[in-house]
Amino acid sequence: MDESDCIFCQIVDGEIPSHTVYEDDAVMAFLDANPLAEGHTLIIPKDHYSTMDEMPDAVGAAIGRALTQLAPVVENSVGANASTIGINNGEDAGQEIPHVHAHVIPRTPDDHGGSIHSIFGGTPEIGDDELTELAQDIETRI
Numbered sequence: 284m285d286e287s288d289c290i291f292c293q294i295v296d297g298e299i300p301s302h303t304v305y306e307d308d309a310v311m312a313f314l315d316a317n318p319l320a321e322g323h324t325l326i327i328p329k330d331h332y333s334t335m336d337e338m339p340d341a342v343g344a345a346i347g348r349a350l351t352q353l354a355p356v357v358e359n360s361v362g363a364n365a366s367t368i369g370i371n372n373g374e375d376a377g378q379e380i381p382h383v384h385a386h387v388i389p390r391t392p393d394d395h396g397g398s399i400h401s402i403f404g405g406t407p408e409i410g411d412d413e414l415t416e417l418a419q420d421i422e423t424r425i
């Protein structure tokens with residue numbers, strides 16, 4: 284996707300209005316237009332990166348900092364004590380807008396939303412030997 288076609292780049296540039304709640308040099312946060320709960324907020328890098336792996340470390344750190352600061356503030360604002368924080372990182376994960384964005388979704392005991400685990404039907408059978416091998420493989424790739 285060309286950046287000029289990107290809805291979130293257009294929000295950063297002020298070409299599409301948004302309910303902005305936070306902005307710094309690297310990051311912007313605004314309310315989701317189709318919230319899953321009151322206070323549902325999106326945190327995005329101001330520069331266009333489709334997925335997390337494209338982001339420089341400093342931008343990832345800025346997103347992390349903004350999440351740490353904003354999540355409790357958003358929760359407090361809507362009277363929640365918890366939030367689900369997540370990133371649909373890539374099309375196969377359900378990412379619809381190809382500009383990195385972290386969702387902060389305030390949670391309440393009676394919202395019937397489930398945990399991140401509830402996205403999946405169950406857990407695949409993976410033995411301990413396989414976990415050991417997998418952990419080693421990942422470690423060597425970092």
Ligand code: 5GP
Nearest residue numbers: 290301313314315316317371377378379380
């Ligand atoms: P994704 O599925 O890509 O992780 O989530 C995209 C999110 O962006 C959705 O929650 C959707 O409601 C939100 N969204 C899509 N278009 C707009 C928009 O123009 N403005 C705002 N504020 N949110 C949007």
Ligand code: ZN
Nearest residue numbers: 289292331382
């Ligand atoms: Zn973009």
